[in-house]
Amino acid sequence: MSEKTATSKPDTVYLFGTCLIDLLYPQAGVATVKLLQHAGVRIIYPQAQTCCGQPAWNSGYREQALAVARAQLELFPKPIPIIVPSASCARMMKFQYARLFAGQPDEAEARKVASRVYELSGFLVDELNIQLHDSGAPLRVAVHTSCSARREMAVANKIPELLKHLHNVDAVEPQHAEECCGFGGTFAIKQPEISAAMVLEKCRHICATGAQQLVSQDYGCLMNIGSALEKQGVALAHQHIAEFLWERIQDRDP
Structure with missing residues:
Protein backbone atom coordinates (compact mmCIF):
# COMPACT_ATOMS: atom_id res chain seq x y z
CA MET A 1 0.00 0.00 0.00
CA GLU A 127 -5.85 7.13 -1.44
CA LEU A 128 -6.68 8.19 2.12
CA ASN A 129 -4.74 5.63 4.18
CA ILE A 130 -7.59 6.02 6.66
CA GLN A 131 -6.87 5.33 10.32
CA LEU A 132 -9.61 3.76 12.44
CA HIS A 133 -9.94 3.05 16.17
CA ASP A 134 -12.21 0.23 17.28
CA SER A 135 -14.73 1.02 20.02
CA GLY A 136 -16.84 -2.11 19.61
CA ALA A 137 -17.12 -5.41 21.43
CA PRO A 138 -15.36 -8.58 20.18
CA LEU A 139 -17.03 -9.84 17.03
CA ARG A 140 -16.39 -12.41 14.31
CA VAL A 141 -17.22 -11.03 10.86
CA ALA A 142 -17.51 -12.85 7.53
CA VAL A 143 -16.39 -10.85 4.51
CA HIS A 144 -18.19 -11.29 1.19
CA THR A 145 -16.35 -9.83 -1.78
CA SER A 146 -18.56 -9.19 -4.80
CA CYS A 147 -17.58 -10.41 -8.25
CA SER A 148 -17.06 -6.85 -9.49
CA ALA A 149 -14.87 -6.04 -6.50
CA ARG A 150 -12.71 -9.11 -7.04
CA ARG A 151 -12.47 -9.40 -10.80
CA GLU A 152 -12.64 -5.89 -12.24
CA MET A 153 -12.16 -3.28 -9.54
CA ALA A 154 -9.40 -5.43 -7.96
CA VAL A 155 -10.31 -4.41 -4.41
CA ALA A 156 -10.84 -7.87 -2.92
CA ASN A 157 -8.22 -7.23 -0.23
CA LYS A 158 -9.44 -3.79 0.83
CA ILE A 159 -12.16 -4.74 3.32
CA PRO A 160 -9.78 -7.12 5.15
CA GLU A 161 -7.21 -4.31 5.25
CA LEU A 162 -9.77 -1.93 6.74
CA LEU A 163 -10.86 -4.50 9.32
CA LYS A 164 -7.26 -4.96 10.48
CA HIS A 165 -7.62 -1.55 12.13
CA LEU A 166 -10.34 -2.94 14.40
CA HIS A 167 -8.61 -4.92 17.16
CA ASN A 168 -11.83 -6.51 18.42
CA VAL A 169 -12.91 -7.77 15.00
CA ASP A 170 -12.01 -11.27 13.84
CA ALA A 171 -12.46 -11.12 10.06
CA VAL A 172 -12.90 -14.43 8.24
CA GLU A 173 -13.33 -15.31 4.59
CA PRO A 174 -15.75 -18.14 3.76
CA GLN A 175 -14.63 -21.08 1.66
CA HIS A 176 -15.04 -20.59 -2.09
CA ALA A 177 -15.10 -16.84 -1.52
CA GLU A 178 -14.34 -16.24 -5.19
CA GLU A 179 -17.67 -17.74 -6.27
CA CYS A 180 -20.68 -15.57 -7.11
CA CYS A 181 -23.58 -15.26 -4.66
CA GLY A 182 -26.05 -15.58 -7.54
CA PHE A 183 -27.33 -12.01 -7.58
CA GLY A 184 -25.74 -10.52 -10.69
CA GLY A 185 -28.39 -7.82 -11.02
CA THR A 186 -30.91 -8.98 -13.60
CA PHE A 187 -29.38 -12.49 -13.58
CA ALA A 188 -31.34 -13.29 -10.41
CA ILE A 189 -34.54 -12.41 -12.28
CA LYS A 190 -33.72 -14.08 -15.58
CA GLN A 191 -32.31 -17.27 -14.03
CA PRO A 192 -34.06 -17.56 -10.63
CA GLU A 193 -33.47 -21.30 -10.13
CA ILE A 194 -29.75 -21.07 -10.80
CA SER A 195 -29.48 -17.91 -8.72
CA ALA A 196 -31.29 -19.56 -5.79
CA ALA A 197 -28.98 -22.57 -5.88
CA MET A 198 -25.91 -20.33 -5.94
CA VAL A 199 -26.98 -18.20 -2.99
CA LEU A 200 -27.86 -21.25 -0.89
CA GLU A 201 -24.34 -22.56 -1.43
CA LYS A 202 -22.93 -19.16 -0.52
CA CYS A 203 -25.03 -19.07 2.66
CA ARG A 204 -23.78 -22.51 3.67
CA HIS A 205 -20.16 -21.41 3.47
CA ILE A 206 -20.84 -18.16 5.32
CA CYS A 207 -22.64 -19.95 8.15
CA ALA A 208 -19.77 -22.45 8.44
CA THR A 209 -17.42 -19.62 9.47
CA GLY A 210 -19.27 -19.13 12.75
CA ALA A 211 -19.43 -15.41 12.02
CA GLN A 212 -21.85 -13.20 13.91
CA GLN A 213 -22.10 -10.66 11.10
CA LEU A 214 -21.61 -10.34 7.35
CA VAL A 215 -20.11 -7.34 5.57
CA SER A 216 -19.59 -6.47 1.91
CA GLN A 217 -19.03 -3.45 -0.32
CA ASP A 218 -22.07 -4.27 -2.46
CA TYR A 219 -25.63 -4.03 -1.23
CA GLY A 220 -26.92 -6.10 -4.14
CA CYS A 221 -25.03 -9.10 -2.74
CA LEU A 222 -26.06 -8.29 0.82
CA MET A 223 -29.71 -8.04 -0.19
CA ASN A 224 -29.51 -11.39 -1.97
CA ILE A 225 -27.61 -13.25 0.74
CA GLY A 226 -29.52 -11.62 3.58
CA SER A 227 -32.86 -12.56 2.07
CA ALA A 228 -31.75 -16.17 1.58
CA LEU A 229 -30.50 -16.39 5.16
CA GLU A 230 -33.77 -14.98 6.45
CA LYS A 231 -35.76 -17.56 4.50
CA GLN A 232 -33.66 -20.26 6.15
CA GLY A 233 -34.37 -18.81 9.57
CA VAL A 234 -30.74 -17.77 10.08
CA ALA A 235 -30.40 -14.58 12.11
CA LEU A 236 -27.13 -13.19 10.76
CA ALA A 237 -26.77 -9.42 10.67
CA HIS A 238 -25.46 -8.00 7.40
CA GLN A 239 -24.16 -4.53 6.69
CA HIS A 240 -22.40 -2.46 4.08
CA ILE A 241 -18.77 -2.01 5.06
CA ALA A 242 -19.28 1.75 5.44
CA GLU A 243 -22.05 1.24 8.00
CA PHE A 244 -20.06 -1.36 9.88
CA LEU A 245 -16.91 0.75 10.09
CA TRP A 246 -18.74 3.90 11.11
CA GLU A 247 -20.57 2.11 13.92
CA ARG A 248 -17.39 0.44 15.18
CA ILE A 249 -15.42 3.67 15.53
CA GLN A 250 -18.08 5.53 17.51
CA ASP A 251 -17.06 6.37 21.08
CA ARG A 252 -19.35 4.34 23.32
CA ASP A 253 -18.35 6.01 26.57
CA PRO A 254 -21.31 7.66 28.35
Missing part, protein backbone atom coordinates in the same frame (compact mmCIF):
# COMPACT_ATOMS: atom_id res chain seq x y z
CA SER A 2 1.44 3.35 -0.96
CA GLU A 3 1.74 5.92 1.83
CA LYS A 4 -0.11 9.17 1.26
CA THR A 5 1.14 12.42 2.73
CA ALA A 6 -1.31 14.88 4.23
CA THR A 7 -0.84 17.22 1.30
CA SER A 8 -1.32 14.54 -1.37
CA LYS A 9 -4.61 13.18 -0.03
CA PRO A 10 -7.70 14.38 -1.91
CA ASP A 11 -9.54 16.97 0.17
CA THR A 12 -12.77 17.07 -1.87
CA VAL A 13 -14.63 14.31 -3.70
CA TYR A 14 -17.89 13.67 -5.47
CA LEU A 15 -20.19 10.97 -4.13
CA PHE A 16 -22.21 8.84 -6.56
CA GLY A 17 -24.76 7.25 -4.28
CA THR A 18 -26.09 4.37 -6.47
CA CYS A 19 -29.74 3.37 -6.85
CA LEU A 20 -29.85 0.68 -4.18
CA ILE A 21 -28.30 2.86 -1.51
CA ASP A 22 -30.26 5.96 -2.46
CA LEU A 23 -33.65 4.25 -2.57
CA LEU A 24 -33.38 1.26 -0.22
CA TYR A 25 -30.34 1.58 2.04
CA PRO A 26 -29.70 5.30 2.65
CA GLN A 27 -27.98 4.48 5.94
CA ALA A 28 -25.02 3.16 3.92
CA GLY A 29 -24.83 6.45 2.06
CA VAL A 30 -24.88 8.41 5.31
CA ALA A 31 -22.13 6.18 6.73
CA THR A 32 -20.06 6.72 3.57
CA VAL A 33 -20.30 10.47 4.03
CA LYS A 34 -19.40 10.19 7.73
CA LEU A 35 -16.35 8.02 7.02
CA LEU A 36 -15.05 10.38 4.36
CA GLN A 37 -15.59 13.36 6.64
CA HIS A 38 -13.81 11.47 9.42
CA ALA A 39 -10.82 11.27 7.07
CA GLY A 40 -10.97 15.03 6.49
CA VAL A 41 -12.60 14.91 3.06
CA ARG A 42 -15.32 17.29 1.88
CA ILE A 43 -18.14 15.67 -0.12
CA ILE A 44 -20.04 17.07 -3.07
CA TYR A 45 -23.27 15.20 -3.75
CA PRO A 46 -24.92 16.23 -7.05
CA GLN A 47 -28.64 16.07 -6.30
CA ALA A 48 -29.65 15.33 -9.90
CA GLN A 49 -27.77 12.02 -10.07
CA THR A 50 -29.78 8.89 -10.79
CA CYS A 51 -28.47 5.57 -12.18
CA CYS A 52 -25.14 4.57 -13.71
CA GLY A 53 -27.01 2.79 -16.52
CA GLN A 54 -25.90 -0.73 -15.65
CA PRO A 55 -29.31 -2.50 -15.61
CA ALA A 56 -30.13 -1.36 -19.14
CA TRP A 57 -26.57 -1.99 -20.38
CA ASN A 58 -26.44 -5.53 -18.99
CA SER A 59 -29.82 -6.28 -20.58
CA GLY A 60 -28.69 -5.15 -24.03
CA TYR A 61 -30.51 -1.81 -24.15
CA ARG A 62 -27.63 0.39 -25.23
CA GLU A 63 -29.63 3.47 -26.21
CA GLN A 64 -31.49 3.50 -22.92
CA ALA A 65 -28.25 2.94 -21.01
CA LEU A 66 -26.64 5.80 -22.93
CA ALA A 67 -29.47 8.17 -22.07
CA VAL A 68 -29.22 7.38 -18.37
CA ALA A 69 -25.41 7.42 -18.23
CA ARG A 70 -25.17 10.60 -20.30
CA ALA A 71 -27.31 12.43 -17.77
CA GLN A 72 -24.65 11.71 -15.14
CA LEU A 73 -21.64 13.05 -17.05
CA GLU A 74 -22.38 16.74 -16.63
CA LEU A 75 -22.90 16.33 -12.88
CA PHE A 76 -19.22 15.67 -12.15
CA PRO A 77 -17.32 18.50 -13.92
CA LYS A 78 -14.52 19.11 -11.41
CA PRO A 79 -11.30 17.08 -11.84
CA ILE A 80 -11.71 15.35 -8.48
CA PRO A 81 -12.37 11.71 -7.48
CA ILE A 82 -15.85 10.22 -7.81
CA ILE A 83 -16.47 7.82 -4.92
CA VAL A 84 -18.92 4.96 -5.42
CA PRO A 85 -19.97 2.80 -2.42
CA SER A 86 -20.53 -0.19 -4.72
CA ALA A 87 -17.96 -2.13 -6.72
CA SER A 88 -20.66 -3.13 -9.20
CA CYS A 89 -21.66 0.43 -10.07
CA ALA A 90 -18.04 1.61 -9.92
CA ARG A 91 -17.12 -1.13 -12.38
CA MET A 92 -19.85 0.02 -14.77
CA MET A 93 -18.66 3.61 -14.72
CA LYS A 94 -14.93 2.93 -14.73
CA PHE A 95 -14.71 0.13 -17.27
CA GLN A 96 -17.95 -0.06 -19.25
CA TYR A 97 -18.44 3.62 -20.07
CA ALA A 98 -15.62 3.37 -22.63
CA ARG A 99 -17.62 0.68 -24.47
CA LEU A 100 -20.99 2.31 -23.91
CA PHE A 101 -19.88 5.70 -25.26
CA ALA A 102 -17.63 4.33 -28.03
CA GLY A 103 -18.08 6.45 -31.16
CA GLN A 104 -20.32 8.97 -29.40
CA PRO A 105 -19.63 12.73 -29.48
CA ASP A 106 -19.12 12.70 -25.71
CA GLU A 107 -16.86 9.65 -25.62
CA ALA A 108 -13.86 11.70 -24.46
CA GLU A 109 -15.87 13.22 -21.63
CA ALA A 110 -17.14 9.79 -20.59
CA ARG A 111 -13.57 8.49 -20.47
CA LYS A 112 -12.50 11.42 -18.31
CA VAL A 113 -15.31 10.75 -15.86
CA ALA A 114 -14.49 7.03 -15.83
CA SER A 115 -10.84 7.72 -15.00
CA ARG A 116 -11.88 9.48 -11.79
CA VAL A 117 -14.11 6.70 -10.43
CA TYR A 118 -13.09 4.89 -7.23
CA GLU A 119 -14.81 2.16 -5.24
CA LEU A 120 -15.14 3.27 -1.62
CA SER A 121 -13.06 0.66 0.23
CA GLY A 122 -10.20 0.98 -2.24
CA PHE A 123 -10.26 4.75 -1.91
CA LEU A 124 -10.23 4.61 1.89
CA VAL A 125 -7.18 2.33 1.87
CA ASP A 126 -5.12 3.43 -1.12
Whole structure:
Protein backbone atom coordinates (compact mmCIF):
# COMPACT_ATOMS: atom_id res chain seq x y z
CA MET A 1 0.00 0.00 0.00
CA SER A 2 1.44 3.35 -0.96
CA GLU A 3 1.74 5.92 1.83
CA LYS A 4 -0.11 9.17 1.26
CA THR A 5 1.14 12.42 2.73
CA ALA A 6 -1.31 14.88 4.23
CA THR A 7 -0.84 17.22 1.30
CA SER A 8 -1.32 14.54 -1.37
CA LYS A 9 -4.61 13.18 -0.03
CA PRO A 10 -7.70 14.38 -1.91
CA ASP A 11 -9.54 16.97 0.17
CA THR A 12 -12.77 17.07 -1.87
CA VAL A 13 -14.63 14.31 -3.70
CA TYR A 14 -17.89 13.67 -5.47
CA LEU A 15 -20.19 10.97 -4.13
CA PHE A 16 -22.21 8.84 -6.56
CA GLY A 17 -24.76 7.25 -4.28
CA THR A 18 -26.09 4.37 -6.47
CA CYS A 19 -29.74 3.37 -6.85
CA LEU A 20 -29.85 0.68 -4.18
CA ILE A 21 -28.30 2.86 -1.51
CA ASP A 22 -30.26 5.96 -2.46
CA LEU A 23 -33.65 4.25 -2.57
CA LEU A 24 -33.38 1.26 -0.22
CA TYR A 25 -30.34 1.58 2.04
CA PRO A 26 -29.70 5.30 2.65
CA GLN A 27 -27.98 4.48 5.94
CA ALA A 28 -25.02 3.16 3.92
CA GLY A 29 -24.83 6.45 2.06
CA VAL A 30 -24.88 8.41 5.31
CA ALA A 31 -22.13 6.18 6.73
CA THR A 32 -20.06 6.72 3.57
CA VAL A 33 -20.30 10.47 4.03
CA LYS A 34 -19.40 10.19 7.73
CA LEU A 35 -16.35 8.02 7.02
CA LEU A 36 -15.05 10.38 4.36
CA GLN A 37 -15.59 13.36 6.64
CA HIS A 38 -13.81 11.47 9.42
CA ALA A 39 -10.82 11.27 7.07
CA GLY A 40 -10.97 15.03 6.49
CA VAL A 41 -12.60 14.91 3.06
CA ARG A 42 -15.32 17.29 1.88
CA ILE A 43 -18.14 15.67 -0.12
CA ILE A 44 -20.04 17.07 -3.07
CA TYR A 45 -23.27 15.20 -3.75
CA PRO A 46 -24.92 16.23 -7.05
CA GLN A 47 -28.64 16.07 -6.30
CA ALA A 48 -29.65 15.33 -9.90
CA GLN A 49 -27.77 12.02 -10.07
CA THR A 50 -29.78 8.89 -10.79
CA CYS A 51 -28.47 5.57 -12.18
CA CYS A 52 -25.14 4.57 -13.71
CA GLY A 53 -27.01 2.79 -16.52
CA GLN A 54 -25.90 -0.73 -15.65
CA PRO A 55 -29.31 -2.50 -15.61
CA ALA A 56 -30.13 -1.36 -19.14
CA TRP A 57 -26.57 -1.99 -20.38
CA ASN A 58 -26.44 -5.53 -18.99
CA SER A 59 -29.82 -6.28 -20.58
CA GLY A 60 -28.69 -5.15 -24.03
CA TYR A 61 -30.51 -1.81 -24.15
CA ARG A 62 -27.63 0.39 -25.23
CA GLU A 63 -29.63 3.47 -26.21
CA GLN A 64 -31.49 3.50 -22.92
CA ALA A 65 -28.25 2.94 -21.01
CA LEU A 66 -26.64 5.80 -22.93
CA ALA A 67 -29.47 8.17 -22.07
CA VAL A 68 -29.22 7.38 -18.37
CA ALA A 69 -25.41 7.42 -18.23
CA ARG A 70 -25.17 10.60 -20.30
CA ALA A 71 -27.31 12.43 -17.77
CA GLN A 72 -24.65 11.71 -15.14
CA LEU A 73 -21.64 13.05 -17.05
CA GLU A 74 -22.38 16.74 -16.63
CA LEU A 75 -22.90 16.33 -12.88
CA PHE A 76 -19.22 15.67 -12.15
CA PRO A 77 -17.32 18.50 -13.92
CA LYS A 78 -14.52 19.11 -11.41
CA PRO A 79 -11.30 17.08 -11.84
CA ILE A 80 -11.71 15.35 -8.48
CA PRO A 81 -12.37 11.71 -7.48
CA ILE A 82 -15.85 10.22 -7.81
CA ILE A 83 -16.47 7.82 -4.92
CA VAL A 84 -18.92 4.96 -5.42
CA PRO A 85 -19.97 2.80 -2.42
CA SER A 86 -20.53 -0.19 -4.72
CA ALA A 87 -17.96 -2.13 -6.72
CA SER A 88 -20.66 -3.13 -9.20
CA CYS A 89 -21.66 0.43 -10.07
CA ALA A 90 -18.04 1.61 -9.92
CA ARG A 91 -17.12 -1.13 -12.38
CA MET A 92 -19.85 0.02 -14.77
CA MET A 93 -18.66 3.61 -14.72
CA LYS A 94 -14.93 2.93 -14.73
CA PHE A 95 -14.71 0.13 -17.27
CA GLN A 96 -17.95 -0.06 -19.25
CA TYR A 97 -18.44 3.62 -20.07
CA ALA A 98 -15.62 3.37 -22.63
CA ARG A 99 -17.62 0.68 -24.47
CA LEU A 100 -20.99 2.31 -23.91
CA PHE A 101 -19.88 5.70 -25.26
CA ALA A 102 -17.63 4.33 -28.03
CA GLY A 103 -18.08 6.45 -31.16
CA GLN A 104 -20.32 8.97 -29.40
CA PRO A 105 -19.63 12.73 -29.48
CA ASP A 106 -19.12 12.70 -25.71
CA GLU A 107 -16.86 9.65 -25.62
CA ALA A 108 -13.86 11.70 -24.46
CA GLU A 109 -15.87 13.22 -21.63
CA ALA A 110 -17.14 9.79 -20.59
CA ARG A 111 -13.57 8.49 -20.47
CA LYS A 112 -12.50 11.42 -18.31
CA VAL A 113 -15.31 10.75 -15.86
CA ALA A 114 -14.49 7.03 -15.83
CA SER A 115 -10.84 7.72 -15.00
CA ARG A 116 -11.88 9.48 -11.79
CA VAL A 117 -14.11 6.70 -10.43
CA TYR A 118 -13.09 4.89 -7.23
CA GLU A 119 -14.81 2.16 -5.24
CA LEU A 120 -15.14 3.27 -1.62
CA SER A 121 -13.06 0.66 0.23
CA GLY A 122 -10.20 0.98 -2.24
CA PHE A 123 -10.26 4.75 -1.91
CA LEU A 124 -10.23 4.61 1.89
CA VAL A 125 -7.18 2.33 1.87
CA ASP A 126 -5.12 3.43 -1.12
CA GLU A 127 -5.85 7.13 -1.44
CA LEU A 128 -6.68 8.19 2.12
CA ASN A 129 -4.74 5.63 4.18
CA ILE A 130 -7.59 6.02 6.66
CA GLN A 131 -6.87 5.33 10.32
CA LEU A 132 -9.61 3.76 12.44
CA HIS A 133 -9.94 3.05 16.17
CA ASP A 134 -12.21 0.23 17.28
CA SER A 135 -14.73 1.02 20.02
CA GLY A 136 -16.84 -2.11 19.61
CA ALA A 137 -17.12 -5.41 21.43
CA PRO A 138 -15.36 -8.58 20.18
CA LEU A 139 -17.03 -9.84 17.03
CA ARG A 140 -16.39 -12.41 14.31
CA VAL A 141 -17.22 -11.03 10.86
CA ALA A 142 -17.51 -12.85 7.53
CA VAL A 143 -16.39 -10.85 4.51
CA HIS A 144 -18.19 -11.29 1.19
CA THR A 145 -16.35 -9.83 -1.78
CA SER A 146 -18.56 -9.19 -4.80
CA CYS A 147 -17.58 -10.41 -8.25
CA SER A 148 -17.06 -6.85 -9.49
CA ALA A 149 -14.87 -6.04 -6.50
CA ARG A 150 -12.71 -9.11 -7.04
CA ARG A 151 -12.47 -9.40 -10.80
CA GLU A 152 -12.64 -5.89 -12.24
CA MET A 153 -12.16 -3.28 -9.54
CA ALA A 154 -9.40 -5.43 -7.96
CA VAL A 155 -10.31 -4.41 -4.41
CA ALA A 156 -10.84 -7.87 -2.92
CA ASN A 157 -8.22 -7.23 -0.23
CA LYS A 158 -9.44 -3.79 0.83
CA ILE A 159 -12.16 -4.74 3.32
CA PRO A 160 -9.78 -7.12 5.15
CA GLU A 161 -7.21 -4.31 5.25
CA LEU A 162 -9.77 -1.93 6.74
CA LEU A 163 -10.86 -4.50 9.32
CA LYS A 164 -7.26 -4.96 10.48
CA HIS A 165 -7.62 -1.55 12.13
CA LEU A 166 -10.34 -2.94 14.40
CA HIS A 167 -8.61 -4.92 17.16
CA ASN A 168 -11.83 -6.51 18.42
CA VAL A 169 -12.91 -7.77 15.00
CA ASP A 170 -12.01 -11.27 13.84
CA ALA A 171 -12.46 -11.12 10.06
CA VAL A 172 -12.90 -14.43 8.24
CA GLU A 173 -13.33 -15.31 4.59
CA PRO A 174 -15.75 -18.14 3.76
CA GLN A 175 -14.63 -21.08 1.66
CA HIS A 176 -15.04 -20.59 -2.09
CA ALA A 177 -15.10 -16.84 -1.52
CA GLU A 178 -14.34 -16.24 -5.19
CA GLU A 179 -17.67 -17.74 -6.27
CA CYS A 180 -20.68 -15.57 -7.11
CA CYS A 181 -23.58 -15.26 -4.66
CA GLY A 182 -26.05 -15.58 -7.54
CA PHE A 183 -27.33 -12.01 -7.58
CA GLY A 184 -25.74 -10.52 -10.69
CA GLY A 185 -28.39 -7.82 -11.02
CA THR A 186 -30.91 -8.98 -13.60
CA PHE A 187 -29.38 -12.49 -13.58
CA ALA A 188 -31.34 -13.29 -10.41
CA ILE A 189 -34.54 -12.41 -12.28
CA LYS A 190 -33.72 -14.08 -15.58
CA GLN A 191 -32.31 -17.27 -14.03
CA PRO A 192 -34.06 -17.56 -10.63
CA GLU A 193 -33.47 -21.30 -10.13
CA ILE A 194 -29.75 -21.07 -10.80
CA SER A 195 -29.48 -17.91 -8.72
CA ALA A 196 -31.29 -19.56 -5.79
CA ALA A 197 -28.98 -22.57 -5.88
CA MET A 198 -25.91 -20.33 -5.94
CA VAL A 199 -26.98 -18.20 -2.99
CA LEU A 200 -27.86 -21.25 -0.89
CA GLU A 201 -24.34 -22.56 -1.43
CA LYS A 202 -22.93 -19.16 -0.52
CA CYS A 203 -25.03 -19.07 2.66
CA ARG A 204 -23.78 -22.51 3.67
CA HIS A 205 -20.16 -21.41 3.47
CA ILE A 206 -20.84 -18.16 5.32
CA CYS A 207 -22.64 -19.95 8.15
CA ALA A 208 -19.77 -22.45 8.44
CA THR A 209 -17.42 -19.62 9.47
CA GLY A 210 -19.27 -19.13 12.75
CA ALA A 211 -19.43 -15.41 12.02
CA GLN A 212 -21.85 -13.20 13.91
CA GLN A 213 -22.10 -10.66 11.10
CA LEU A 214 -21.61 -10.34 7.35
CA VAL A 215 -20.11 -7.34 5.57
CA SER A 216 -19.59 -6.47 1.91
CA GLN A 217 -19.03 -3.45 -0.32
CA ASP A 218 -22.07 -4.27 -2.46
CA TYR A 219 -25.63 -4.03 -1.23
CA GLY A 220 -26.92 -6.10 -4.14
CA CYS A 221 -25.03 -9.10 -2.74
CA LEU A 222 -26.06 -8.29 0.82
CA MET A 223 -29.71 -8.04 -0.19
CA ASN A 224 -29.51 -11.39 -1.97
CA ILE A 225 -27.61 -13.25 0.74
CA GLY A 226 -29.52 -11.62 3.58
CA SER A 227 -32.86 -12.56 2.07
CA ALA A 228 -31.75 -16.17 1.58
CA LEU A 229 -30.50 -16.39 5.16
CA GLU A 230 -33.77 -14.98 6.45
CA LYS A 231 -35.76 -17.56 4.50
CA GLN A 232 -33.66 -20.26 6.15
CA GLY A 233 -34.37 -18.81 9.57
CA VAL A 234 -30.74 -17.77 10.08
CA ALA A 235 -30.40 -14.58 12.11
CA LEU A 236 -27.13 -13.19 10.76
CA ALA A 237 -26.77 -9.42 10.67
CA HIS A 238 -25.46 -8.00 7.40
CA GLN A 239 -24.16 -4.53 6.69
CA HIS A 240 -22.40 -2.46 4.08
CA ILE A 241 -18.77 -2.01 5.06
CA ALA A 242 -19.28 1.75 5.44
CA GLU A 243 -22.05 1.24 8.00
CA PHE A 244 -20.06 -1.36 9.88
CA LEU A 245 -16.91 0.75 10.09
CA TRP A 246 -18.74 3.90 11.11
CA GLU A 247 -20.57 2.11 13.92
CA ARG A 248 -17.39 0.44 15.18
CA ILE A 249 -15.42 3.67 15.53
CA GLN A 250 -18.08 5.53 17.51
CA ASP A 251 -17.06 6.37 21.08
CA ARG A 252 -19.35 4.34 23.32
CA ASP A 253 -18.35 6.01 26.57
CA PRO A 254 -21.31 7.66 28.35
